[in-house]
Amino acid sequence: MTTxxxxxxxxxxxxxLERLKLFGLSSPAILLVLVILVIPVGWLFYxxxxxxxxxxxxxxxERMIKRKSYxxxxxxxxxxxxxxxxLCILIGYPLAYFMSQLPNRIANLCLITVLLxxxxxxxxxxxxxxxxxxxNGLVNKWAISLGLWDEPIKIVHNLNGTLIGMVHIxxxxxxxxxxxxxxxxxxDYLKAAANMGASPARAFWTVFFPLSTxxxxxxxxxxFVLCLGFFVTPAVLGGGKVIMVSMKIVxxxxxxxxxxxxxxxxxxxxxxxxxVLWLASRxxxxxxxxxxxx
Amino acid sequence: xxxxxxxALPISVRDVTKTYGDVFALDDVSLEVESGEFLTLLGPSGSxxxxxxxxxxxxxxxxxxSLKFGxxxxxxxxxxxxxxxxxxxxxALFPHMTVAGNVGYPLRLRRVPKAEAAERVxxxxxxxxxxxxxERRIDQLSGGQKQRVALARAIVFEPRILxxxxxxxxxxxxxxxxxxxxxxxxxxxxxxxxxYVTHDQREALTxxxxxxxxxxxxxxxxxxxxxxxxxxENKFVADFIGDSTFLDVERDGEKLVxxxxxxxxxxxxxxxxxxxxxxRPERVRLLENAxxxxxxxxxxxxxxVVYQGESFLLYAAxxxxxxxxxxxxxxxxxxxxxxxxxxxxxxxxxxxxxxxxSDREQQL
Ligand SMILES: Nc1ncnc2c1ncn2[C@@H]1O[C@H](COP(=O)(O)OP(=O)(O)O)[C@@H](O)[C@H]1O
Ligand SMILES: [Mg+2]
Numbered sequence: 001m002t003t004x005x006x007x008x009x010x011x012x013x014x015x016x017l018e019r020l021k022l023f024g025l026s027s028p029a030i031l032l033v034l035v036i037l038v039i040p041v042g043w044l045f046y047x048x049x050x051x052x053x054x055x056x057x058x059x060x061x062e063r064m065i066k067r068k069s070y071x072x073x074x075x076x077x078x079x080x081x082x083x084x085x086x087l088c089i090l091i092g093y094p095l096a097y098f099m100s101q102l103p104n105r106i107a108n109l110c111l112i113t114v115l116l117x118x119x120x121x122x123x124x125x126x127x128x129x130x131x132x133x134x135x136n137g138l139v140n141k142w143a144i145s146l147g148l149w150d151e152p153i154k155i156v157h158n159l160n161g162t163l164i165g166m167v168h169i170x171x172x173x174x175x176x177x178x179x180x181x182x183x184x185x186x187x188d189y190l191k192a193a194a195n196m197g198a199s200p201a202r203a204f205w206t207v208f209f210p211l212s213t214x215x216x217x218x219x220x221x222x223x224f225v226l227c228l229g230f231f232v233t234p235a236v237l238g239g240g241k242v243i244m245v246s247m248k249i250v251x252x253x254x255x256x257x258x259x260x261x262x263x264x265x266x267x268x269x270x271x272x273x274x275x276v277l278w279l280a281s282r283x284x285x286x287x288x289x290x291x292x293x294x
Numbered sequence: 295x296x297x298x299x300x301x302a303l304p305i306s307v308r309d310v311t312k313t314y315g316d317v318f319a320l321d322d323v324s325l326e327v328e329s330g331e332f333l334t335l336l337g338p339s340g341s342x343x344x345x346x347x348x349x350x351x352x353x354x355x356x357x358x359x360s361l362k363f364g365x366x367x368x369x370x371x372x373x374x375x376x377x378x379x380x381x382x383x384x385x386a387l388f389p390h391m392t393v394a395g396n397v398g399y400p401l402r403l404r405r406v407p408k409a410e411a412a413e414r415v416x417x418x419x420x421x422x423x424x425x426x427x428x429e430r431r432i433d434q435l436s437g438g439q440k441q442r443v444a445l446a447r448a449i450v451f452e453p454r455i456l457x458x459x460x461x462x463x464x465x466x467x468x469x470x471x472x473x474x475x476x477x478x479x480x481x482x483x484x485x486x487x488x489x490y491v492t493h494d495q496r497e498a499l500t501x502x503x504x505x506x507x508x509x510x511x512x513x514x515x516x517x518x519x520x521x522x523x524x525x526x527e528n529k530f531v532a533d534f535i536g537d538s539t540f541l542d543v544e545r546d547g548e549k550l551v552x553x554x555x556x557x558x559x560x561x562x563x564x565x566x567x568x569x570x571x572x573x574r575p576e577r578v579r580l581l582e583n584a585x586x587x588x589x590x591x592x593x594x595x596x597x598x599v600v601y602q603g604e605s606f607l608l609y610a611a612x613x614x615x616x617x618x619x620x621x622x623x624x625x626x627x628x629x630x631x632x633x634x635x636x637x638x639x640x641x642x643x644x645x646x647x648x649x650x651x652s653d654r655e656q657q658l
Contacts, residue, residue: 188382188384188386189388191351191382192382192386192447193388193399194352194353194372194373195351195374195376195378195380196374196379196400196403196451197374197375197377197451198374198399198403199374202374206399207388207390210390211388211389211390
C-alpha cells in the first residue's frame with residue numbers, strides 16, 4: 001500500500017455509512033408520502049378512467065367537455081380564487097408593510113394576532129361568519145343602526161359572503177411570507193435611495209416594493225392554489241350559489257355515487273394546479289435571474 | 295464631472311447634541327469643514343462617528359444644534375433634498391438592479407435624459423476603474439468591486455459633499471491600502487468636500503487633510519495628521535494615535551519631574567496638576583555617550599529585545615517600574631550589539647520631543 005491511498009478504503013466506507021444514516025432518517029417521511037400521496041393519487045387516476053359499467057372508458061372526461069355546467073364550475077373556481085388572491089394582496093400587503101415597520105416586540109405581537117385564527121377550526125370560523133353576516137346578523141343590525149343602509153341586505157349565501165370568508169381564512173398565508181421578505185430588506189437600501197434624492201414614495205416603489213415581491217408572489221401563489229381546492233367556506237357561505245370544483249366532487253360522490261366522475265374532476269383540478277405552479281415557478285425564476293430573489 | 299474647489303461646499307456644524315436615553319452619542323459638537331477638504335472622523339467604536347455622519351446626511355435628527363452647507367441651514371431638511379453623496383459601510387447596493395442600474399439610479403431620479411445618463415454612468419464606472427461592468431449583477435461582484443460601485447453611485451450625480459462611513463473596513467488589508475490611495479487621488483480629481491469615517495488611525499493619517507479625533511461624542515482634537523502625531527492636545531489623542539508610553543509628571547515649584555528626571559522641554563506645558571509625559575518609541579534613543587544639554591535622560595533595565603526585521607523594539611523598565619518601549623533602526627550587524635535583558639541602559643529624549651499633556655479625558 002502506498003501512502004497516497006492510506007485509509008482510503010476506510011474513509012470511503014465511512015462516507016457510505018453516513019449517507020445510509022441520512023437516508024434512514026428521511027425514510028419515515030418518504031414512506032408517509034408514498035402511502036398518503038403517491039398511492040391515492042395513482043388510485044385516483046385509475047378510477048377516473050373507469051366508466052359506469054366498470055370497464056375502461058373516457059366517459060368521465062367526455063362528460064366534462066360536453067356539459068356546459070362543468071366549464072362554468074371551473075370558471076367560477078378560477079374566478080373566486082383570483083378574486084380572493086387579489087383581495088388578500090390588497091389587504092395583506094399594507095398590513096405586512098405596517099408590521100415590518102414596527103419595532104420587533106410589537107411586530108411579534110401583531111404576528112401572533114395574525115396567526116390567532118389558526119387556533120380555531122376552519123369550520124368554526126366559517127360558521128362564525130355566517131352568524132355575523134346573515135340577514136338579521138350583527139353586521140346588518142349595526143349597519144342599520146348606524147344608518148349605513150335601511151333594510152337588511154343579503155351579504156351571505158352569495159359571492160360576497162364567500163369572498164369575505166375566504167379572504168379572512170387565506171390572509172395569514174399571504175401576510176407571513178410577505179412580512180418575512182419585508183423584514184429581510186436592509187433599511188440601508190432605503191437610506192441609500194433617500195440619500196441619492198428619492199422621496200419616500202419614490203424609494204418605496206423603486207426599492208422596497210421590488211425587493212418585497214418574492215415574498216408577495218410566494219404568498220399569493222399559496223393562497224391561489226389553496227383556493228382552487230377550497231371546500232368548506234364556499235360551501236357554507238356560498239349557499240349553493242357559488243359552486244367550485246371541490247363541491248362538485250362532493251356532490252358527485254354523495255348524490256350520484258359516481259366515483260369515476262369525481263376522480264376525473266380531481267385529476268383535472270390536480271393538473272390545473274400543477275400547471276399554475278409550473279407557470280409561477282418559471283415566472284419566479286425569471287424574477288430571480290433579474291436579481292429580485294435573494 | 296470635474297468639480298472645482300469653488301463648487302464644493304463648506305460644512306459648518308454648531309453645538310450639535312444627540313442623546314439616546316442618557317447616552318450622549320454627540321455632545322455639543324462643533325466642527326468646520328472647509329470647502330474641498332478631506333476631513334476624517336477618527337475614533338474608537340461607539341464614539342459617535344456614525345451618528346455625526348448620519349446627522350450630516352439627514353438620517354438622524356439631533357436634539358439641537360445647527361448644520362450649514364455653505365450658507366444654507368439644512369438641519370431640518372429631509373435627506374432626499376440634501377444632495378450629498380454617501381458611501382455606506384455595507385455599500386447598500388440595490389440587489390435587484392445591475393451595476394449600471396445602481397449607478398444610474400440617482401440620474402433617473404433627476405430625470406437626466408437616457409443617452410446622457412448612460413454616458414455619465416459609463417464615465418463614473420471608468421473613474422472607479424470598472425469600465426464594462428455595467429451589466430453585472432451585484433452578487434457577481436467581489437468586495438472591492440462593490441466598494442467601487444458604491445463610490446461610483448455616490449459621485450455620479452456630482453454632489454458637492456461626499457460622506458463615507460468606514461467604506462474600506464470590509465476589505466482585506468492589501469486592497470484596503472490600495473483603495474486608500476485611490477480614494478485620495480479621486481478626491482484630488484473631483485474636489486468635493488469629503489467627510490470620511492474610520493476607526494483605523496493609519497488610514498486616517500494616510501488619507502486626510504485634517505482629522506477630527508472623536509471620543510464620547512466629543513471632538514478631542516481637530517488638526518492635520520502631523521500635528522496630531524507631534525502635538526497631541528491631550529492624553530486620549532496621544533494614546534489613540536501611534537504608540538506611546540506615559541510617565542506621571544509632578545510639579546515641584548517651577549520644575550517638572552518625571553521619576554527622578556527633571557524635564558527640559560521646548561514645548562508649551564499645560565496648566566493643572568494631572569500631567570503626563572508622552573514618550574513615542576521611535577523618539578527615545580539609547581544613549582552611548584554622555585547626554586548633551588538638551589536631552590532628558592532616564593535610567594532603565596532592559597527586559598526584552600524583539601527583532602522586527604527593519605527595526606528592533608526594546609522594552610525596558612524605568613526605576614519606578616513603568617515599562618516603556620524604544621524602537622530603533624537595525625543596520626547591518628547592529629542587532630547583536632544591542633543591550634541584553636537585565637542590563638542597565640540610559641535612554642534619552644530630546645527636549646524638542648518632550649511633550650507634556652494633561653489627562654483631559656479624566657475631566658470628562
Ligand atoms: N439608534 C440608536 N439607539 C440607541 N443608541 C444608539 C443608536 N445609535 C447609536 N447609539 C449609541 O450612540 C453611541 C455612538 O454610536 P455610533 O455613532 O454608532 O458610534 P461609532 O460609529 O463611532 O462606532 C454609541 O454609544 C451607541 O450605542
Ligand atoms: Mg460606526
